[in-house]
Amino acid sequence: xxxxxxxxxxxxxxxxxxxxxxxxxxxxxxxxxxxxxxxxxxxxxxxxxxxxxxxxxxxxxxxxxxxxxxxxxxxxxxxxxxxxxxxxxxxxxxxxxxxxxxxxxxxxxxxxxxxxxxxxxxxxxxxxxxxxxxxxxxxxxxxxxxxxxxxxxxxxxxxxxxxxxxxxxxxxxxxxxxxxxxxxxxxxxxxxxxxxxxxxxxxxxxxxxxxxxxxxxxxxxxxxxxxxxxxxxxxxxxxxxxxxxxxxxxxxxxxxxxxxxxxxxxxxxxxxxxxxxxx
Amino acid sequence: xxxxxxxxxxxxxxxxxxxxxxxxxxxxxxxxxxxxxxxxxxxxxxxxxxxxxxxxxxxxxxxxxxxxxxxxxxxxxxxxxxxxxxxxxxxxxxxxxxxxxxxxxxxxxxxxxxxxxxxxxxxxxxxxxxxxxxxxxxxxxxxxxxxxxxxxxxxxxxxxxxxxxxxxxxxxxxxxxxxxxxxxxxxxxxxxxxxxxxxxxxxxxxxxxxxxxxxxxxxxxxxxxxxxxxxxxxxxxxxxxxxxxxxxxxxxxxxxxxxxxxxxxxxxxxxxxxxxxxxxxxxxx
Numbered sequence: 342x343x344x345x346x347x348x349x350x351x352x353x354x355x356x357x358x359x360x361x362x363x364x365x366x367x368x369x370x371x372x373x374x375x376x377x378x379x380x381x382x383x384x385x386x387x388x389x390x391x392x393x394x395x396x397x398x399x400x401x402x403x404x405x406x407x408x409x410x411x412x413x414x415x416x417x418x419x420x421x422x423x424x425x426x427x428x429x430x431x432x433x434x435x436x437x438x439x440x441x442x443x444x445x446x447x448x449x450x451x452x453x454x455x456x457x458x459x460x461x462x463x464x465x466x467x468x469x470x471x472x473x474x475x476x477x478x479x480x481x482x483x484x485x486x487x488x489x490x491x492x493x494x495x496x497x498x499x500x501x502x503x504x505x506x507x508x509x510x511x512x513x514x515x516x517x518x519x520x521x522x523x524x525x526x527x528x529x530x531x532x533x534x535x536x537x538x539x540x541x542x543x544x545x546x547x548x549x550x551x552x553x554x555x556x557x558x559x560x561x562x563x564x565x566x567x568x569x570x571x572x573x574x575x576x577x578x579x580x581x582x583x584x585x586x587x588x589x590x591x592x593x594x595x596x597x598x599x600x601x602x603x604x605x606x607x608x609x610x611x612x613x614x615x616x617x618x619x620x
Numbered sequence: 621x622x623x624x625x626x627x628x629x630x631x632x633x634x635x636x637x638x639x640x641x642x643x644x645x646x647x648x649x650x651x652x653x654x655x656x657x658x659x660x661x662x663x664x665x666x667x668x669x670x671x672x673x674x675x676x677x678x679x680x681x682x683x684x685x686x687x688x689x690x691x692x693x694x695x696x697x698x699x700x701x702x703x704x705x706x707x708x709x710x711x712x713x714x715x716x717x718x719x720x721x722x723x724x725x726x727x728x729x730x731x732x733x734x735x736x737x738x739x740x741x742x743x744x745x746x747x748x749x750x751x752x753x754x755x756x757x758x759x760x761x762x763x764x765x766x767x768x769x770x771x772x773x774x775x776x777x778x779x780x781x782x783x784x785x786x787x788x789x790x791x792x793x794x795x796x797x798x799x800x801x802x803x804x805x806x807x808x809x810x811x812x813x814x815x816x817x818x819x820x821x822x823x824x825x826x827x828x829x830x831x832x833x834x835x836x837x838x839x840x841x842x843x844x845x846x847x848x849x850x851x852x853x854x855x856x857x858x859x860x861x862x863x864x865x866x867x868x869x870x871x872x873x874x875x876x877x878x879x880x881x882x883x884x885x886x887x888x889x890x891x892x893x894x895x896x897x898x899x900x901x902x903x904x905x
Contacts, residue, residue: 358630403624429638439634455660457667466663469656470744498670 357441359522359553360404360427365436367397367422367577396422397577399436404570406441406521409554411564411585413592414574420557423574424524427555444522444555445515456499460491460510463499467514481517489513490536509536516543525556541566561589641904643897649745657748661755679763683721687714687771690832700833711870714771716831719865720858722761723797724822729753730801731818734809746903747896750801758794765790772869785868792888793861799891806902829858836863836874854879857887 373390397419404410412420425431427438428446454463464485468478486495489510491502499507516523545567558564564571564585571588573580580595581588669678691710694700701709730750737749769783808815830836835853853859860883866872867880 358626358634361624361626361631361634363624401624403626427637429636438637439631440637441634444637455663455667457670458663462663466656466660469659470653472652472656475655498667 356405356407358403359406359408359441360444360555361439362400362402362423362427363436363439365397365400365423365426365438366395366434367419367426367431368434369394369396395577397426400574400577400579401436402570402572402579402582404553404555406553408570409568410556410570410572411568412555412557412572412574413559413561413564413588414557415559418574419577420574421526422577424526424555424557427522428524440522442521444524445520446524446526454499454507454511459498460489460495460502461486463510464489464514468517485513485517488517505533505536512540512543516540521552523552523554525554525558527558561593565589641900643900646745646747646900647896650748650751653744653748657752657755661752661759664752665756665759679760680767683714683718683764683767686721687717690717694832703834703837707870707872708775711772711775711777712834712866712872713832714768715866715869716829716862718761718764718768719793719862720826720829720831721764722757723793723858723861724826725760726754726757726794726797727800727804728815728819728822729757730797731804731808732815733801734805735812735815737809747802747899750805751798754794754798754801757797758790761790769869777870782868786865789861789864789868789884792884795888795892796857796861796884799888799893799895802895802899803891806899825856825858828853829856829862830866830874831862834874835859855883857883860884860887 371392371394373392400419400423402410412423414420422431424446426433427440428444429438429440430446455466458466461482464482465478468481468485469475473481489495491506491510494502494506499510502510541563554567556563556568568585570583571585572582573588573592581591666676669675672678674681687710690713695709695713701707701712704712730753733750733753734746737746765786769779769786773779804814804818808818826832828835836859860880863872863875863880864877864884867877
């Protein structure tokens with residue numbers, strides 16, 4: 342099965358289209374660091390060794406309202422780049438993304454919080470940042486505060502929080518904005534077991550409230566629990582798109598062959614090194 | 621479009637994600653975030669003093685302390701104000717320093733607002749980043765300006781109605797600081813090394829804007845002709861802003877007020893309009 346058979350991936354359904362990813366390619370130009378005499382030469386001449394990294398190569402799919410897509414893939418497979426392209430944060434080299442409303446990214450890694458302010462202040466800011474009016478914020482704030490289960494810590498500066506508490510706060514702020522399109526980047530693998538369960542329920546809730554969810558993860562269990570589609574991404578290409586069970590099975594059985602890939606890469610890298618040394 | 625199995629009108633109403641690319645909608649997105657930006661600026665300003673025992677008292681203490689240091693060094697030790705006839709040097713210093721402080725803090729911080737920020741659009745208008753810094757600087761200035769007029773009164777001036785002109789001047793200063801941030805921050809994102817160098821340019825501006833010694837007495841002396849230094853002083857926006865503020869606070873007019881007003885209005889509207897259009901264009905590219 343292949344992504345280039347698009348009729349397979351868009352089932353005949355009538356709910357409105359929420360997100361179109363149309364043959365998206367993302368290439369990054371990177372400059373390789375040169376050292377020693379070559380480095381000095383490059384400082385003088387201004388010439389740098391440039392390489393193009395193909396982070397995404399021809400990704401296409403369509404999600405409708407109510408759909409939830411889980412992206413599987415190892416580190417560096419292009420998951421975060423794809424989410425960035427969907428959010429409009431990363432420009433597509435070719436192809437395009439179309440959305441029904443501005444997607445909101447919920448990233449587990451970067452914390453867009455003011456850590457010197459209290460959790461409550463951050464909630465207020467988070468709600469204001471989506472254009473809520475101050476009156477509406479006052480009402481909504483309590484709901485979010487209760488959801489975080491942070492107790493008295495809610496009025497302490499975020500610097501005093503553990504990383505689990507921080508991500509819980511961030512999760513609560515982001516998901517109480519109920520965006521139409523929610524993007525999750527490894528976000529569910531935070532918090533203790535009960536909160537994890539709670540966040541899964543939350544994601545399901547947003548999904549049901551007619552939004553679309555795209556989540557990136559290495560953990561198939563999360564996808565099994567909350568997605569109706571899965572995609573396996575490898576080296577920026579879609580290996581498989583479709584029913585979660587099917588994709589997860591293929592992904593996991595291919596995982597054994599992963600070692601070969603790593604070895605092959607190391608070998609290539611070694612050749613590259615040698616070539617450089619010869620110059 | 622690749623064959624995605626979509627119906628004819630199914631992509632209707634869909635748009636490309638990211639940020640508005642036209643100045644009008646961009647400005648509207650920023651306006652929608654006004655409550656957020658004010659709350660954030662207030663919070664950040666407060667949190668800057670949160671672990672200090674005197675807390676927000678530092679908003680008053682800070683201008684008092686830096687003015688005191690300059691007064692001891694330049695007013696008492698070097699007596700740089702001896703060329704000022706009938707003008708109290710401490711008032712001259714306090715008005716100049718506090719006006720310059722707001723401008724330089726606003727320009728420097730907002731110019732560096734995009735440092736380390738990734739290329740490409742975010743899901744919010746990025747011009748809110750430099751604006752956040754200028755807002756914070758303005759909130760501190762709100763306190764400093766009271767310190768300023770209190771000091772001028774302590775030195776014997778009586779409050780006069782045209783102190784109220786400090787309000788429109790503040791708006792022009794705000795536009796200039798924000799406009800400079802809009803002009804410079806996209807450049808500094810590409811060449812971050814400009815930012816540390818800029819603080820030295822600011823220091824040059826500080827010494828040459830008639831704050832700790834009356835540069836106008838030397839440079840605007842008609843005998844000197846049209847020298848480069850004289851030209852620089854006439855063009856220097858910081859000099860013009862400081863002189864207008866001094867004219868408002870204690871009727872000091874070393875240069876014709878019309879000239880200084882023309883300069884501050886041109887600088888603020890110019891940097892703001894050009895900066896905004898340039899910033900939005902750069903962000904959309």
